[in-house]
Amino acid sequence: MTDTPQDISLNEAEPGASVASDDASVPYEAPVKQSRGKAFLKYAGLCVAFCAILCVLLAGVSHVLHPKNNTEEAGMMDVRTYSVLAEPEDTIDALFVGNSVVATAISPMDIWEASGFTSYVCAANGEKLTFVHYLLAQTFEKQHPQVVFIEGDMLFDPSDFAHLAREILRQTFPGILYHHRWSSLTLDDFTKPIEYSNSLVNKGYNAKGRTEPAPNPDYMAPTDEVAQISKVNRFLLEDIKNMCDQQGVKLVILAVPSTVNWNMARHNGAEQLAEEFGIDFIDMNNGENKPPVDWSTDTRDKGNHLNWRGALKTSQRMAKHLTRYSLVDHRGDEKWASWDEALVKYHDYMDRLKAHPEAYDAEGAHVG
Amino acid sequence: MGLNSYFSIAYLAIFLPVVIVAYALIPRRFRWVVLLAASYVFFWLISGKLIVFILISTLTIYGVGIKLDKLLAQRDELIAADKSRRKELKAQYARTMRIWVAVGVGINIALLAMLKYLTFFSTVGASLLSLFGVQVDPIVSTIGAPIGISFYSLMAASYVFDVYRGTAKADRNIARLALFLSFFPQIMEGPICRYTQTAESLWAGRDIEKDNLYRGAVRIMWGLAKKLIVADRLNLLVKPVFADYASYDGGIIALAAIAYTLQLYCDFSGAMDVALGTARIFGVELPENFNHPFFSRTASEFWKRWHITLGTWLRDYIFYPISLSKPLKNLTKAARKTIGNRYGPLVAGAITLFCVWFANGLWHGAGSQYIFFGLYYFVIILLGGFIEPLAQTLSEKLHYSRESRWYKGLQIFRTLIVIFVGELFFRAEGLDAGLAMFGQMVAGFTFESFTNGAVLAIGMSVGDFVAIAGAVVILLVVGIIEERGTVISAWLCEKNLAVRWVVLLVLIFSMLIIGSYGFGAAPLEPIYAQF
Numbered sequence: 001m002t003d004t005p006q007d008i009s010l011n012e013a014e015p016g017a018s019v020a021s022d023d024a025s026v027p028y029e030a031p032v033k034q035s036r037g038k039a040f041l042k043y044a045g046l047c048v049a050f051c052a053i054l055c056v057l058l059a060g061v062s063h064v065l066h067p068k069n070n071t072e073e074a075g076m077m078d079v080r081t082y083s084v085l086a087e088p089e090d091t092i093d094a095l096f097v098g099n100s101v102v103a104t105a106i107s108p109m110d111i112w113e114a115s116g117f118t119s120y121v122c123a124a125n126g127e128k129l130t131f132v133h134y135l136l137a138q139t140f141e142k143q144h145p146q147v148v149f150i151e152g153d154m155l156f157d158p159s160d161f162a163h164l165a166r167e168i169l170r171q172t173f174p175g176i177l178y179h180h181r182w183s184s185l186t187l188d189d190f191t192k193p194i195e196y197s198n199s200l201v202n203k204g205y206n207a208k209g210r211t212e213p214a215p216n217p218d219y220m221a222p223t224d225e226v227a228q229i230s231k232v233n234r235f236l237l238e239d240i241k242n243m244c245d246q247q248g249v250k251l252v253i254l255a256v257p258s259t260v261n262w263n264m265a266r267h268n269g270a271e272q273l274a275e276e277f278g279i280d281f282i283d284m285n286n287g288e289n290k291p292p293v294d295w296s297t298d299t300r301d302k303g304n305h306l307n308w309r310g311a312l313k314t315s316q317r318m319a320k321h322l323t324r325y326s327l328v329d330h331r332g333d334e335k336w337a338s339w340d341e342a343l344v345k346y347h348d349y350m351d352r353l354k355a356h357p358e359a360y361d362a363e364g365a366h367v368g
Numbered sequence: 369m370g371l372n373s374y375f376s377i378a379y380l381a382i383f384l385p386v387v388i389v390a391y392a393l394i395p396r397r398f399r400w401v402v403l404l405a406a407s408y409v410f411f412w413l414i415s416g417k418l419i420v421f422i423l424i425s426t427l428t429i430y431g432v433g434i435k436l437d438k439l440l441a442q443r444d445e446l447i448a449a450d451k452s453r454r455k456e457l458k459a460q461y462a463r464t465m466r467i468w469v470a471v472g473v474g475i476n477i478a479l480l481a482m483l484k485y486l487t488f489f490s491t492v493g494a495s496l497l498s499l500f501g502v503q504v505d506p507i508v509s510t511i512g513a514p515i516g517i518s519f520y521s522l523m524a525a526s527y528v529f530d531v532y533r534g535t536a537k538a539d540r541n542i543a544r545l546a547l548f549l550s551f552f553p554q555i556m557e558g559p560i561c562r563y564t565q566t567a568e569s570l571w572a573g574r575d576i577e578k579d580n581l582y583r584g585a586v587r588i589m590w591g592l593a594k595k596l597i598v599a600d601r602l603n604l605l606v607k608p609v610f611a612d613y614a615s616y617d618g619g620i621i622a623l624a625a626i627a628y629t630l631q632l633y634c635d636f637s638g639a640m641d642v643a644l645g646t647a648r649i650f651g652v653e654l655p656e657n658f659n660h661p662f663f664s665r666t667a668s669e670f671w672k673r674w675h676i677t678l679g680t681w682l683r684d685y686i687f688y689p690i691s692l693s694k695p696l697k698n699l700t701k702a703a704r705k706t707i708g709n710r711y712g713p714l715v716a717g718a719i720t721l722f723c724v725w726f727a728n729g730l731w732h733g734a735g736s737q738y739i740f741f742g743l744y745y746f747v748i749i750l751l752g753g754f755i756e757p758l759a760q761t762l763s764e765k766l767h768y769s770r771e772s773r774w775y776k777g778l779q780i781f782r783t784l785i786v787i788f789v790g791e792l793f794f795r796a797e798g799l800d801a802g803l804a805m806f807g808q809m810v811a812g813f814t815f816e817s818f819t820n821g822a823v824l825a826i827g828m829s830v831g832d833f834v835a836i837a838g839a840v841v842i843l844l845v846v847g848i849i850e851e852r853g854t855v856i857s858a859w860l861c862e863k864n865l866a867v868r869w870v871v872l873l874v875l876i877f878s879m880l881i882i883g884s885y886g887f888g889a890a891p892l893e894p895i896y897a898q899f
Contacts, residue, residue, distance in 0.1 A: 039575075040392060040393070043392075043576070043578065043581065046578075050869060050872075053869070053873070054873065054876065057873065057877070058880070061877065061880075061881065065881070077887065161382065165377055165378075165381050165382060166377050169377070169381075175880070175881070176880060176886070177886060177887070178887075179880060179881050179882075179883065179885075179886065180886065180887050180888055180889075182831075182881045182882060183829070183830075183831030183834070183835075184831075
């Protein structure tokens, strides 16, 4: 599609024409029939109307393209992350949100076994803070946890406004995320509502079996350095805090054990920000909340993520920490009977994982 | 900010809207400030400190332009005072002016050579010296090249040439010159504009008009659709085949050559659509870079329809000056006497063509495959020149019209094969790989991979092939309509609001739904931004 086919020399000016003049007054006069303000308002109005139609259509298309259930077969991405939406209403006491670091470190079933508190991990690989806003907004429609732990590692991600814009588009119009389904749509995609009925026994925990020791177990050496947190991430954290405040939910910044993602400079940065925002900061790499992680046996990939051994220790330590929030032990309560059933399945799953650690380690394998 | 492409969200959803709103709200006489500031911010966000090189180019051509202008004025004054010395004065001033032209053009070409070709030429030089037993380490450039240096350097050179020739008057307003050279929609991939084509309209600060806004938006969406639906999708096939060609038979390699040609066209012409669409919103008409090149009947015609502004630049600043030079004129005379009027002029033409196509190949990149690519077209076009009289005679003897539909079709088909082979070498990872792929394609051609389904194991699904086929049909239909003289975006502007909006919405949704991005996609870096 061309504007002027054949013509490769538009606006050919005569040599020495007004082009070379120093005079900033412009020979061109636009055919203005109304004041610039009115014309601008008219164009702006048309643009707004067009965008409104575009948004309405995009929302409709998004509904069609969105998978109709939270299963891999249905085409859902991040099945584990969104599985919290399949839990019965108001049954979760604590939420852990973040990226793969928290997904491999916290096992809600181990916390349940140790304390009777219900929790869920809502995390996906490489997720940024931008994603947390949308995840919490969706989760709060069904769950009213007493505390939300946000993985502090995400505060140091290099988020920028372009990423923020992309995430807003992706979340507001999931058709953009699921557009690749255009060639495999069925009649159900046009007629059925979106459901979340696939509940997972691991409750969002991503158990890992492999062991690769960390080379730097003394990663929390004292320093006065303070790692910087970008303006975008500060803005996003403030937004998440406001959202939690509105819901009456306590927000806590959490640092789970990781020799790759944490050090004292980051600890100082997160601590400073937590103070500034009036949020608690729990660092499990350092101090009283540190679980007895053995970095020669408890990490999957040289200290980046924990394996099941590290996760068990971290989860048991977390179960103790959760007693601070006056949560109720639900064990034996009929409403939470499904958690006891899930616990049996969870142990089965973990036994199989311990027997075949490599087979159960691959990404996407056995989401539980 | 992720402004590495005109197709990025950062550019389309943030940068461009902000510039448009700022431009619309500011009084007309200051709008150039918005465009210049936006252009330099854009350059800075992509190339950082390397922005200094475009500043050097701007200052150089500004200074040389003024110097040339003064010399011209001085010469004309002297001629007016003493008309009898006209010839002598012209020759005398021409010598001085040529030195200044050499300074202006030389600095820009030297910067281009230093930043883009230093490593290549020093490696070639070191290899040549090693043949004589001299071992020298090649110089490896660590500076990197600023965005668009291949494009703005040619624009800078053309300005100096034009002032020297008197086709443009030297600009005493450095801001306007800076804007001409750095205008953000054209800086990354062109088109290579002439000063007389864009400087005035860039400076004018025209209002954002309804038709321009619509046509600009349609053009941008059309470019996006080409890039996202075709170019990025074809990467799923092109990338693996060119990376591991030994694993594929000749049929697949031929398919990859065709796919790459289409990919390159949709990527580059798509970027041009975004550039021209963006400029149109500001009331600026950039020159077209493509004119349905796959309808070309000869390789020569193809280059008049493909990357038009590079072709015209090479024609105006290399082809004409060399072919009109004294030594070449003398050579033509001598050749006419020796081998006759029919083939005599072709000798000098061949020398000129060689220079043009060598420059064309080299401009595309510091690599042997690019130089081979240029020389490939040199040979094809030269052969065309020799064969043309024979073809003419043959058609007269056999009584068939060379303007008949079937003959034109055959010519287009033949040209397409020439183009596909050329692009195979162009995309191959080195000349050796190109030659090996060509050999494999010719010697090992088979349809087996298409019949046993192996073609679907490379990366593109049936859905992807269907999307490409649909896109090709649409490109073909649009091409035929425009070849018949209808400018679709202008035609659309005459329609009522509902029709115009529906067309725009269809384009947007085609791109959003069928586009190859996100999950499972292999996005393609803008190809020409790397040249």
